[in-house]
Amino acid sequence: MLNTINRLLSLQSGSTFLAISPLRGNSLHNFINLAYRMEQTYSWTVKLIPPSDYLSSQFISYLIDESNRVQFNDSELDNKIGHLIAFTRTN
Known part of the structure:
Protein backbone atom coordinates (compact mmCIF):
# COMPACT_ATOMS: atom_id res chain seq x y z
CA MET A 1 0.00 0.00 0.00
CA LEU A 2 2.86 2.41 0.79
CA ASN A 3 4.32 1.78 -2.67
CA THR A 4 0.95 2.64 -4.24
CA ILE A 5 0.67 5.85 -2.20
CA ASN A 6 4.21 6.76 -3.26
CA ARG A 7 3.26 6.30 -6.93
CA LEU A 8 0.08 8.36 -6.53
CA LEU A 9 1.91 11.17 -4.73
CA SER A 10 3.41 13.76 -7.07
CA LEU A 11 7.21 14.03 -7.08
CA GLN A 12 6.91 17.80 -6.54
CA SER A 13 7.99 18.87 -3.05
CA GLY A 14 5.03 19.81 -0.87
CA SER A 15 2.48 17.67 -2.69
CA THR A 16 0.22 15.81 -0.28
CA PHE A 17 -1.76 12.57 -0.30
CA LEU A 18 -4.63 12.45 2.22
CA ALA A 19 -6.47 9.45 3.63
CA ILE A 20 -9.02 9.01 6.43
CA ALA A 35 5.17 4.68 6.95
CA TYR A 36 7.28 6.64 9.49
CA ARG A 37 10.15 4.21 9.00
CA MET A 38 9.91 4.67 5.22
CA GLU A 39 10.01 8.49 5.30
CA GLN A 40 13.57 8.72 3.95
CA THR A 41 13.06 5.93 1.41
CA TYR A 42 9.98 7.57 -0.10
CA SER A 43 10.98 11.21 0.55
CA TRP A 44 7.85 12.08 2.48
CA THR A 45 6.67 13.02 5.96
CA VAL A 46 3.71 11.31 7.58
CA LYS A 47 1.29 12.95 10.00
CA LEU A 48 -1.61 11.31 11.84
CA ILE A 49 -4.20 13.95 12.73
CA PRO A 50 -7.21 13.29 15.01
CA PRO A 51 -10.66 14.51 13.89
CA SER A 52 -10.77 17.24 16.53
CA ASP A 53 -7.65 18.81 14.95
CA TYR A 54 -8.89 18.89 11.35
CA LEU A 55 -12.65 19.49 11.76
CA SER A 56 -14.59 22.17 13.62
CA SER A 57 -16.78 21.08 16.53
CA GLN A 58 -19.86 22.32 14.63
CA PHE A 59 -19.03 20.19 11.59
CA ILE A 60 -18.32 17.17 13.81
CA SER A 61 -21.76 17.63 15.43
CA TYR A 62 -23.32 17.70 11.96
CA LEU A 63 -21.48 14.55 10.85
CA ILE A 64 -22.39 12.66 14.00
CA ASP A 65 -25.97 13.98 13.73
CA GLU A 66 -26.13 15.25 17.29
CA SER A 67 -26.26 19.00 16.78
CA ASN A 68 -27.02 19.67 20.44
CA ARG A 69 -23.60 18.32 21.50
CA VAL A 70 -20.33 20.17 21.10
CA GLN A 71 -17.88 17.84 22.86
CA PHE A 72 -17.14 14.27 21.80
CA ASN A 73 -14.55 11.92 23.23
CA ASP A 74 -11.76 10.49 21.06
CA SER A 75 -13.43 7.09 20.81
CA GLU A 76 -16.69 8.57 19.51
CA LEU A 77 -14.84 10.69 16.97
CA ASP A 78 -12.73 7.80 15.75
CA ASN A 79 -15.73 5.49 15.50
CA LYS A 80 -17.76 7.95 13.42
CA ILE A 81 -15.16 9.94 11.49
CA GLY A 82 -11.60 8.59 11.65
CA HIS A 83 -8.13 10.10 11.67
CA LEU A 84 -6.62 12.05 8.79
CA ILE A 85 -3.31 10.72 7.49
CA ALA A 86 -1.20 13.15 5.47
CA PHE A 87 1.77 12.02 3.36
CA THR A 88 3.73 15.09 2.19
CA ARG A 89 6.57 14.94 -0.34
CA THR A 90 9.83 16.39 1.03
CA ASN A 91 12.39 16.23 -1.81
Whole structure:
Protein backbone atom coordinates (compact mmCIF):
# COMPACT_ATOMS: atom_id res chain seq x y z
CA MET A 1 0.00 0.00 0.00
CA LEU A 2 2.86 2.41 0.79
CA ASN A 3 4.32 1.78 -2.67
CA THR A 4 0.95 2.64 -4.24
CA ILE A 5 0.67 5.85 -2.20
CA ASN A 6 4.21 6.76 -3.26
CA ARG A 7 3.26 6.30 -6.93
CA LEU A 8 0.08 8.36 -6.53
CA LEU A 9 1.91 11.17 -4.73
CA SER A 10 3.41 13.76 -7.07
CA LEU A 11 7.21 14.03 -7.08
CA GLN A 12 6.91 17.80 -6.54
CA SER A 13 7.99 18.87 -3.05
CA GLY A 14 5.03 19.81 -0.87
CA SER A 15 2.48 17.67 -2.69
CA THR A 16 0.22 15.81 -0.28
CA PHE A 17 -1.76 12.57 -0.30
CA LEU A 18 -4.63 12.45 2.22
CA ALA A 19 -6.47 9.45 3.63
CA ILE A 20 -9.02 9.01 6.43
CA SER A 21 -9.07 5.90 8.58
CA PRO A 22 -10.34 4.81 12.00
CA LEU A 23 -7.90 3.63 14.67
CA ARG A 24 -9.80 0.40 15.39
CA GLY A 25 -7.41 -2.30 16.49
CA ASN A 26 -3.67 -2.00 15.82
CA SER A 27 -3.73 -2.04 12.01
CA LEU A 28 -3.56 1.72 11.49
CA HIS A 29 -0.88 2.17 14.17
CA ASN A 30 1.22 -0.57 12.55
CA PHE A 31 0.72 0.98 9.10
CA ILE A 32 1.66 4.47 10.35
CA ASN A 33 4.76 3.14 12.12
CA LEU A 34 5.87 1.46 8.89
CA ALA A 35 5.17 4.68 6.95
CA TYR A 36 7.28 6.64 9.49
CA ARG A 37 10.15 4.21 9.00
CA MET A 38 9.91 4.67 5.22
CA GLU A 39 10.01 8.49 5.30
CA GLN A 40 13.57 8.72 3.95
CA THR A 41 13.06 5.93 1.41
CA TYR A 42 9.98 7.57 -0.10
CA SER A 43 10.98 11.21 0.55
CA TRP A 44 7.85 12.08 2.48
CA THR A 45 6.67 13.02 5.96
CA VAL A 46 3.71 11.31 7.58
CA LYS A 47 1.29 12.95 10.00
CA LEU A 48 -1.61 11.31 11.84
CA ILE A 49 -4.20 13.95 12.73
CA PRO A 50 -7.21 13.29 15.01
CA PRO A 51 -10.66 14.51 13.89
CA SER A 52 -10.77 17.24 16.53
CA ASP A 53 -7.65 18.81 14.95
CA TYR A 54 -8.89 18.89 11.35
CA LEU A 55 -12.65 19.49 11.76
CA SER A 56 -14.59 22.17 13.62
CA SER A 57 -16.78 21.08 16.53
CA GLN A 58 -19.86 22.32 14.63
CA PHE A 59 -19.03 20.19 11.59
CA ILE A 60 -18.32 17.17 13.81
CA SER A 61 -21.76 17.63 15.43
CA TYR A 62 -23.32 17.70 11.96
CA LEU A 63 -21.48 14.55 10.85
CA ILE A 64 -22.39 12.66 14.00
CA ASP A 65 -25.97 13.98 13.73
CA GLU A 66 -26.13 15.25 17.29
CA SER A 67 -26.26 19.00 16.78
CA ASN A 68 -27.02 19.67 20.44
CA ARG A 69 -23.60 18.32 21.50
CA VAL A 70 -20.33 20.17 21.10
CA GLN A 71 -17.88 17.84 22.86
CA PHE A 72 -17.14 14.27 21.80
CA ASN A 73 -14.55 11.92 23.23
CA ASP A 74 -11.76 10.49 21.06
CA SER A 75 -13.43 7.09 20.81
CA GLU A 76 -16.69 8.57 19.51
CA LEU A 77 -14.84 10.69 16.97
CA ASP A 78 -12.73 7.80 15.75
CA ASN A 79 -15.73 5.49 15.50
CA LYS A 80 -17.76 7.95 13.42
CA ILE A 81 -15.16 9.94 11.49
CA GLY A 82 -11.60 8.59 11.65
CA HIS A 83 -8.13 10.10 11.67
CA LEU A 84 -6.62 12.05 8.79
CA ILE A 85 -3.31 10.72 7.49
CA ALA A 86 -1.20 13.15 5.47
CA PHE A 87 1.77 12.02 3.36
CA THR A 88 3.73 15.09 2.19
CA ARG A 89 6.57 14.94 -0.34
CA THR A 90 9.83 16.39 1.03
CA ASN A 91 12.39 16.23 -1.81
